Amino acid sequence: xxxxxxxxxxxxxxxxxxxxxxxxxxxxxxxxxxxxxxxxxxxxxxxxxxxxxxxxxxxxxxxxxxxxxxxxxxxxxxxxxxxxxxxxxxxxxxxxxxxxxxxxxxxxxxxxxxxxxxxxxxxxxxxxxxxxxxxxxxxxxxxxxxxxxxxxxxxxxxxxxxxxxxxxxxxxxxxxxxxxxxxxxxxxxxxxxxxxxxxxxxxxxxxxxxxxxxxxxxxxxxxxxxxxxxxxxxxxxxxxxxxxxxxxxxxxxxxxxxxxxxxxxxxxxxxxxxxxxxxxxxxxxxxxxxxxxxxxxxxxxxxxxxxxxxxxxxxxxxxxxxxxxxxxxxxxxxxxxxxxxxxxxxxxxxxxxxxxxxxxxxxxxxxxxxxxxxxxxxxxxxxxxxxxxxxxxxxxxxxxxxxxxxxxxxxxxxxxxxxxxxxxxxxxxxxxxxxxxxxxxxxxxxxxxxxxxxxxxxxxxxxxxxxxxxxxxxxxxxxxxxxxxxxxxxxxxxxxxxxxxxxxxxxxxxxxxxxxxxxxxxxxxxxxxxxxxxxxxxxxxxxxxxxxxxxxxxxxxxxxxxxxxxxxxxxxxxxxxxxxxxxxxxxxxxxxxxxxxxxxxxxxxxxxxxxxxxxxxxxxxxxxxxxxxxxxxxxxxxxxxxxxxxxxxxxxxxxxxxxxxxxxxxxxxxxxxxxxxxxxxxxxxxxxxxxxxxxxxxxxxxxxxxxxxxxxxxxxxxxxxxxxxxxxxxxxxxxxxxxxxxxxxxxxxxxxxxxxxxxxxxx
Numbered sequence: 001x002x003x004x005x006x007x008x009x010x011x012x013x014x015x016x017x018x019x020x021x022x023x024x025x026x027x028x029x030x031x032x033x034x035x036x037x038x039x040x041x042x043x044x045x046x047x048x049x050x051x052x053x054x055x056x057x058x059x060x061x062x063x064x065x066x067x068x069x070x071x072x073x074x075x076x077x078x079x080x081x082x083x084x085x086x087x088x089x090x091x092x093x094x095x096x097x098x099x100x101x102x103x104x105x106x107x108x109x110x111x112x113x114x115x116x117x118x119x120x121x122x123x124x125x126x127x128x129x130x131x132x133x134x135x136x137x138x139x140x141x142x143x144x145x146x147x148x149x150x151x152x153x154x155x156x157x158x159x160x161x162x163x164x165x166x167x168x169x170x171x172x173x174x175x176x177x178x179x180x181x182x183x184x185x186x187x188x189x190x191x192x193x194x195x196x197x198x199x200x201x202x203x204x205x206x207x208x209x210x211x212x213x214x215x216x217x218x219x220x221x222x223x224x225x226x227x228x229x230x231x232x233x234x235x236x237x238x239x240x241x242x243x244x245x246x247x248x249x250x251x252x253x254x255x256x257x258x259x260x261x262x263x264x265x266x267x268x269x270x271x272x273x274x275x276x277x278x279x280x281x282x283x284x285x286x287x288x289x290x291x292x293x294x295x296x297x298x299x300x301x302x303x304x305x306x307x308x309x310x311x312x313x314x315x316x317x318x319x320x321x322x323x324x325x326x327x328x329x330x331x332x333x334x335x336x337x338x339x340x341x342x343x344x345x346x347x348x349x350x351x352x353x354x355x356x357x358x359x360x361x362x363x364x365x366x367x368x369x370x371x372x373x374x375x376x377x378x379x380x381x382x383x384x385x386x387x388x389x390x391x392x393x394x395x396x397x398x399x400x401x402x403x404x405x406x407x408x409x410x411x412x413x414x415x416x417x418x419x420x421x422x423x424x425x426x427x428x429x430x431x432x433x434x435x436x437x438x439x440x441x442x443x444x445x446x447x448x449x450x451x452x453x454x455x456x457x458x459x460x461x462x463x464x465x466x467x468x469x470x471x472x473x474x475x476x477x478x479x480x481x482x483x484x485x486x487x488x489x490x491x492x493x494x495x496x497x498x499x500x501x502x503x504x505x506x507x508x509x510x511x512x513x514x515x516x517x518x519x520x521x522x523x524x525x526x527x528x529x530x531x532x533x534x535x536x537x538x539x540x541x542x543x544x545x546x547x548x549x550x551x552x553x554x555x556x557x558x559x560x561x562x563x564x565x566x567x568x569x570x571x572x573x574x575x576x577x578x579x580x581x582x583x584x585x586x587x588x589x590x591x592x593x594x595x596x597x598x599x600x601x602x603x604x605x606x607x608x609x610x611x612x613x614x615x616x617x618x619x620x621x622x623x624x625x626x627x628x629x630x631x632x633x634x635x636x637x638x639x640x641x642x643x644x645x646x647x648x649x650x651x652x653x654x655x656x657x658x659x660x661x662x663x664x665x666x667x668x669x670x671x672x673x674x675x676x677x678x679x680x681x682x683x684x685x686x687x688x689x690x691x692x693x694x695x696x697x698x699x700x701x702x703x704x705x706x707x708x709x710x711x712x713x714x715x716x717x718x719x720x721x722x723x724x725x726x727x728x729x730x731x732x733x734x735x736x737x738x739x740x741x742x743x744x745x746x747x748x749x750x751x752x753x754x755x756x757x758x759x760x761x762x763x
Contacts, residue, residue, distance in 0.1 A: 046168040052091045053217045053253060055210045056084045056165050056176060083210060084159050085217075086174040087132070092125045095137060095256035096216065097389070099380055100188045103220065103357035104248035107237035110372055114247070115356070115365055115394045117378045118188050121153065122256055125175075131155040132177040138383040140279035157181050179251075180205040180221060188249060189223070199228040200245065209354075216254035218359050223247060252359035259295035262387050265539055267291050268546050271553065272535050273490045276386020292381055293490045294388045296344045296540050303362060305333045305485075306350040311366040314397045325400060328474040329364065331526065332481020336489065339528045339536040345485070356392070362488075364393045364481070372396040377484040391488035399480050400473070406519060407472035467523060475526040482513040482528060491535055495563045496550035502570050511549045516565035558671055561611035561620075573620065577608040578627045585631050588649055590642065595652040606657055607670035613661060614672040618681040625676075625685055628657060634692035636700055647700040654693065655705035658686070662712045678718050687713075691724050694750075695731060703746045707753055714757040722761045729754040 047056050100118040108114070122138040134154035142148035156177040159165075165176050193200040202225040210219040223246065230242035267275065273291035281288050294303065307329055315325045326349060333347040347364075350356075356363040359380070379391040467475070497512035498521065509521035512531040528536070530549060537543035552563035562572065569575035584605045588595060595602055612624035632654040638646050666673040676682055693701050694709035710728075713721040732751050739747055 046164055047086075049086065049168050049170045049174055051212065052088050052255070053212075054086045054174065055217075055219075056086050056162065058082050058084055058162060083179075083207060084162065084165070084176050085179045086165065086171075086176045087125060088174055089127075090173070092127060092175070094124060096123050096125075097121075097252070097254045097256055097382070098123045098134070099252045099254070099359050099389075101250040101252075101357045101359065101380075101392075102189075102192075102247060103250045106246045107231065107234050107239035110367070110394060110396075111237075113192060115392065116376075117380050117392070118192060118249070120380045120383060120389065122383055123153065124150075127158065127175050130158050132158055132175055140277055140383055142282055143280050143285065144283045179219070180207050189225070189245075189247070193227065193245075197229075201225050201228075213252070213254060213360055215257070216252065218250065218252040218254075220357070221249045221251060223249060248357075250357035250359065254359065258382065258385055259387060261297065262295040262385065263541060264290040264386055265293060265541065268538075270546075270551060272492060272494075272547055272551060273539055274487075274492055276381060277383045279384070290386045291490055291539055292379070292386045292388055293539055296340065296489075298342050300344065302343045302346040305345060305347045305362045305364055306355075307333075307347060307364045308353055308356055308366050309349060309351055310353060310368050311349060313368050314366065314400060319404060320400055323400070323404075323470055323473050325474070325477065328477040329366065329395075329481050332478040333364065333485050335478065335482055335527050336485060336532075336536070339533045340540065341537075341542065359390060362391050364395060367394065367396040370397045370401040372398060375399065375480060375484060377487045379488055388488070388490070393481070393484040393488065395480065395484070399477055403473040403476040407469050407476070407523070409469045472523045475523040476519065478526040479513055479517070479522040482526070486514050486528070486532065489536060490539055491532065492553045493565070494531055494535075494551050494553065495557060495565050495567075496552045497529060497531055498568055499550055499562070499570050499572070501568060503575060518566055518568055521568065559615065561615045561672065564608070564611070567608075573609065573612050573616075573624055574627070577612075578624075581605050581609050581628065582631060585653060588653060589631065589646055591649070592643070592645055595649065595656060602653075602656065603668065606660060610657070610661060611670065611672045613676050613682070614669075614674055618679055621676060621679065622681045622685060625682060629654060629689060632657070633689050634701070635698040648702070651700055651702050651705050654689075655702075655708045658690065658693075658712055659708050661686075662715045663708070675715065678716060683716070683718060683720060687716075687720055687724055691728065694724075694728050703750075706746075706750055710750065710753045710757055714761070717762060722758065725754050725758050725761070729758070 047054065097120055099120040102113055102116055102118055105112045105114040121136050123134050124137045126133045126135060132155070133152055134156070136151040136153045141151070156179065159176040159178055162176060165171055165174075189202070190200050202223055204225075205221050205223045208220050208222060211217065225245060226243045227245060228243075231239070231245075232242070234240075234242040234244075264276075265273070267273065267289060273293070275289040276292040278287045278289050280286070296303070307326075311326060311329060314320060315323075330347040333345055334343075336345055337343050350361075350363070355361060356365045373396075375393070375395045377391065377393045380389045381387060382389055491514050493516070494512040494514045495516065497510040497515035498517060500511050501507050501509050501521065508529075509524045510517055510529055512529040512535075513525055513527075514532065514535075517525060531547055531551065534543070534545070534547040534549060538546055552560060556563040557565065564572060567576055584601065588598065588602075606628070609624055609628045612620050613628065614621075616624055632650040634654075636647060636650050638650075660669065662675050676686070690709045690712055692698070694706050694713075696706060710725070713725050729751055732747050732754075736744060736747060736751075
């Protein structure tokens with residue numbers, strides 16, 4: 001049960017308490033008051049009206065109180081108190097930042113977008129026809145001197161007949177409205193669900209935690225409503241009604257301002273940085289975007305990051321008391337000061353867990369949950385300029401749990417461990433809950449597929465500076481925080497950073513914390529790397545030199561196989577992906593389980609070397625192909641002492657790998673989905689293997705493998721492939737008189753398949 005603490009009437013009369021407001025949505029008021037709320041005209045004392053916005057207490061009728069108690073079912077303690085908001089008329093045409101942040105959500109919590117910014121708009125207010133209209137008045141939409149639209153984004157019902165307000169001195173200078181009768185129905189949560197093609201209708205809202213800020217106000221809305229499409233996972237998330245969604249939305253109205261001296265940074269040709277909002281270049285029909293960034297400069301007051309006190313709870317856990325978790329998290333935030341060359345950021349542990357959604361704070365939410373499988377960051381920007389106004393990071397204790405589990409006091413970064421079903425994800429989120437990246441660190445992901453063995457870990461061990469388990473766990477946590485804070489500073493991923501590592505003991509593991517580093521390497525990068533320093537200094541005008549170190553980012557992963565998250569080494573194909581794949585192949589070849597029972601593992605390991613076959617240059621394609629099939633291509637060499645299933649396993653690995661290249665659906669192929677090019681460097685190598693399997697030249701190829709080769713030759717659509725099919729047809733036909741039983745029947749079927757494939761061959 002959720003309970004809210006409410007202050008005494010004296011406190012909420014001064015507009016500083018948590019109070020309740022009820023509404024049935026944004027329908028037209030049938031009376032001068034808010035729909036469904038009956039005011040006692042003479043109830044309450046006059047309100048002191050001062051400031052741009054004022055909270056005005058109200059009292060609901062006994063009937064409405066009973067209705068609220070029934071619907072909220074004890075969720076709040078006092079369903080008879082509430083507040084309206086009053087805005088001074090002189091402020092109606094002024095510009096305000098309107099920000100929304102989804103603080104809580106049910107079902108799903110942080111799994112369903114909780115702890116994320118829902119966006120910021122620049123708005124003004126206009127009173128008309130019994131409503132207070134909210135207009136989006138940012139400067140981005142002006143197409144020309146003539147066409148500069150104001151866009152209506154909300155309409156709150158204006159409240160009249162409220163006795164205490166009307167008796168207050170200066171009430172005629174204010175407009176009284178109901179802040180709960182809007183926003184959620186036509187925006188924010190509605191927009192969030194509409195991205196999934198789902199309509200969301202608010203049924204009931206109450207408001208709480210009204211606070212005045214130096215430049216405006218902030219309050220929270222607790223809402224419940226219904227989707228028009230059921231959530232299939234609701235029951236697993238302890239929501240009995242699959243149509244219902246509830247949550248807490250933190251809202252802020254703060255006076256619009258641009259920081260003195262703020263200078264936007266144009267996007268460089270290579271986009272090392274996140275884009276700010278797009279805007280029209282007036283009178284051109286062109287749009288432009290600048291890099292998103294803070295107003296960070298020498299001599300500034302440091303940007304303060306508030307770490308939730310839940311970090312202390314985890315720190316005091318007996319399992320983790322040997323680690324300096326607070327220091328590790330602080331180093332992840334303040335470590336960026338070295339890149340700036342001055343104190344730009346500072347970190348403090350907050351004493352208020354309930355304030356993590358406050359618009360005036362930058363918060364690292366350290367969740368005590370060890371099962372939530374991701375971390376993320378998001379920000380709040382000025383839509384006009386791209387200036388970052390605030391940010392937050394979500395980080396669950398799972399990262400500490402995992403580090404404590406896998407790291408040991410050895411020279412390598414990890415240890416052999418048990419199978420786990422807790423994969424880690426690392427994601428950076430922009431406005432509206434869009435996920436821009438996800439990471440499943442190599443350790444958890446592989447452990448979920450198959451248990452690690454001591455041999456598999458030692459095979460990747462390098463001589464390196466020894467670290468204690470304590471150092472590794474703390475550095476690992478610091479690396480995650482550095483990565484997320486780097487995103488909030490405006491830096492994008494750099495998946496080329498790991499290619500600086502040559503495997504030697506003196507070689508750096510990466511040039512950037514903005515890469516997705518495997519666990520073994522992440523513990524050696526607990527400060528910003530040289531790329532990070534270059535990128536930050538250029539973005540914030542501290543250097544005129546663009547970053548010079550190797551760089552690629554998210555969109556490059558779809559075109560360059562060397563731009564891979566979570567890879568290693570200067571040549572990831574030959575030093576990382578192929579050895580890792582061969583290690584698995586050796587295990588499969590000597591195992592007794594058929595590959596058909598290990599497809600999840602096979603799919604994971606085979607897709608990476610095949611990326612280079614599909615999308616590498618001519619030499620890389622040929623090399624990657626030969627290396628991938630090295631242990632299973634014809635003629636197969638069965639080593640002495642191999643199990644009886646060795647040949648059958650090799651046959652299945654070979655035909656499944658070739659089928660993955662040419663026949664399997666795109667959804668099974670990973671990021672790179674195209675068939676390999678029929679280049680002179682690659683095609684003859686493939687045809688040689690396919691021909692040998694089709695004709696069973698080494699005597700161990702199954703009928704399934706052989707008929708698959710027919711389909712592959714058909715799919716290639718080349719004269720060389722066509723000629724190979726014709727040759728195989730003739731060869732198999734000539735062999736028929738010497739065959740009998742199943743072998744003859746299968747050969748006859750292969751001949752028939754070839755006849756169908758070549759008549760005609762070209763599509």
